[in-house]
Amino acid sequence: MANIMIRQAADGGLVFYLPKRDLEASVSSIEFDSPEKWGGELKLDNGGSYYIEPIARPPRLPISLRAKRLGAAED
Amino acid sequence: MTTLSRAETEALIAEVLEVYPEKAKKDRAKHLAVNDHSVEQSKKCITSNRKSLPGVMTIRGCAYAGSKGVVWGPIKDMVHISHGPVGCGQYSRAGRRNYYVGTTGVDSFGTMNFTSDFQEKDIVFGGDKKLSKLIEEVELLFPLARGISVQSECPIGLIGDDIEAVSKKAAAATGKPVIPVRCEGFRGVSQSLGHHIANDAIRDWVLDQRDGQEFAATPYDVAIIGDYNIGGDAWASRILLEEMGLRVVAQWSGDGTLAEMMNTPKVKLNLLHCYRSMNYISRHMEEKYGIPWMEYNFFGPTKIIESLRNIAAFFDDRIKEGAERVIARYQPMVDEITAKYKPRLAGKKVMLYVGGLRPRHVIGAYEDLGMEVIGTGYEFAHNDDYDRTMKEMGDATLLYDDVTGFELEEFVKRLKPDLVGSGIKEKYIFQKMGIPLRQMHSWDYSGPYHGYDGFAIFARDMDIALSNPVWSKLVPPWQQGVVAEAQKAA
Numbered sequence: 288m289a290n291i292m293i294r295q296a297a298d299g300g301l302v303f304y305l306p307k308r309d310l311e312a313s314v315s316s317i318e319f320d321s322p323e324k325w326g327g328e329l330k331l332d333n334g335g336s337y338y339i340e341p342i343a344r345p346p347r348l349p350i351s352l353r354a355k356r357l358g359a360a361e362d
Numbered sequence: 363m364t365t366l367s368r369a370e371t372e373a374l375i376a377e378v379l380e381v382y383p384e385k386a387k388k389d390r391a392k393h394l395a396v397n398d399h400s401v402e403q404s405k406k407c408i409t410s411n412r413k414s415l416p417g418v419m420t421i422r423g424c425a426y427a428g429s430k431g432v433v434w435g436p437i438k439d440m441v442h443i444s445h446g447p448v449g450c451g452q453y454s455r456a457g458r459r460n461y462y463v464g465t466t467g468v469d470s471f472g473t474m475n476f477t478s479d480f481q482e483k484d485i486v487f488g489g490d491k492k493l494s495k496l497i498e499e500v501e502l503l504f505p506l507a508r509g510i511s512v513q514s515e516c517p518i519g520l521i522g523d524d525i526e527a528v529s530k531k532a533a534a535a536t537g538k539p540v541i542p543v544r545c546e547g548f549r550g551v552s553q554s555l556g557h558h559i560a561n562d563a564i565r566d567w568v569l570d571q572r573d574g575q576e577f578a579a580t581p582y583d584v585a586i587i588g589d590y591n592i593g594g595d596a597w598a599s600r601i602l603l604e605e606m607g608l609r610v611v612a613q614w615s616g617d618g619t620l621a622e623m624m625n626t627p628k629v630k631l632n633l634l635h636c637y638r639s640m641n642y643i644s645r646h647m648e649e650k651y652g653i654p655w656m657e658y659n660f661f662g663p664t665k666i667i668e669s670l671r672n673i674a675a676f677f678d679d680r681i682k683e684g685a686e687r688v689i690a691r692y693q694p695m696v697d698e699i700t701a702k703y704k705p706r707l708a709g710k711k712v713m714l715y716v717g718g719l720r721p722r723h724v725i726g727a728y729e730d731l732g733m734e735v736i737g738t739g740y741e742f743a744h745n746d747d748y749d750r751t752m753k754e755m756g757d758a759t760l761l762y763d764d765v766t767g768f769e770l771e772e773f774v775k776r777l778k779p780d781l782v783g784s785g786i787k788e789k790y791i792f793q794k795m796g797i798p799l800r801q802m803h804s805w806d807y808s809g810p811y812h813g814y815d816g817f818a819i820f821a822r823d824m825d826i827a828l829s830n831p832v833w834s835k836l837v838p839p840w841q842q843g844v845v846a847e848a849q850k851a852a
Binding site: 292294304306309310311332333347349350351 | 558642749
């Protein structure tokens, strides 16, 4: 489990940030994206994927969450 | 003075790596790359933020340097105690030239060195008692200090002193913030972790101290984050922002105060100059207080104009007009500088090796003078820095991460730049080789280099370095004949 932060990107997408490793990557897909269920598997543009417990869509980004690593990029 | 093709640059890297043993060669190869605009993510071509190889000459600093030297040190109205042996604080004292306004020793303490001067008995029996006595003395001698930060040096972590407990007790006794910072030098691979630790300490101990307090806010409040006022940089930036109608509430941390930091959560926008050392606190403020942050670049007119317009885009028409007014006002000055220096400097090649933001931020300033940056590298960058750098650098230019003394020397010998921008440790190596070097850490005791006023000084400094007649006089007269004959024979 790792602490991560999800931000709103300037282009409207989401940005994934892992402070411990200073890893910044765009979220290319999010499993659940509705107002009452938001989260699940996050696929990143660097090839990694993380899982966050689905929650109600946060009213404001950025938000810090706990995430589980499913598959990391080669790093 | 040669522009190499991609294949040639790759061959150069391979040739330089040839001297290393197999294992070291494999490791170092990951840190050297040829810039390729088609690669989207830097980590596909360059590895960064890794432990330096034992045995090579690295140019990196330590976590203590990142915290005390960079982030905390410039906060002028606090006493920063270098807790541990005397050397760490003394040999780095006042070296970064973070200018400030104030009376040193009375209400400002930027250039002073406070240390607990650890001796053998402190290592054996612990230094907590010494620390609390030191804080009492500081309070007695410097009653106008607004707070104290305890910057740990290596032994503190090794012997397991409880500086948090001492700080808590001292804070209660003095009624001022006493902030323990766990920035022992051995942590992490470079000063970069020290920045992060320092940011986290500010987050935990300083930032929320004035939450809920009244503050006379305006819609135009901004904070300058990550400008350390080296040679007056932050002042040269600040006047531009104020001229366009913004109100600068805080300077982090050059010429900054504790109160400014506590007021920062009230601003509307955080302006981030040094991304590497202060993105952490900006991200935190974005999450907790909803303050957006943006990176900007005040080196060279092209980037300044771009940044001023980007900053103004966050605000209403009044600020947008203000930005245009500032740009128009300084344009004649810029034209004058470029008219004077561009003919003298155009076409010259530069190699950079610095830290933080400079390896990418100053590229624009050199280009404004018609110069070309043919190689750049960071001491302690992470992948996100290289993501940003690769867009700035020309295709097929050289990138080097945590370059070793040997590699940098070889690259310079082969690429033959007209100017190198690096630090004091590199300065005399290259100057003896006949290549001028400007220290880009401390602006070579000059500055400021930020803003329009800084650009004038930057252009002048690059010109005096390059046009110095000494570079053609490196072969002594009694050897000139020998050299000429040797050339004739060949």
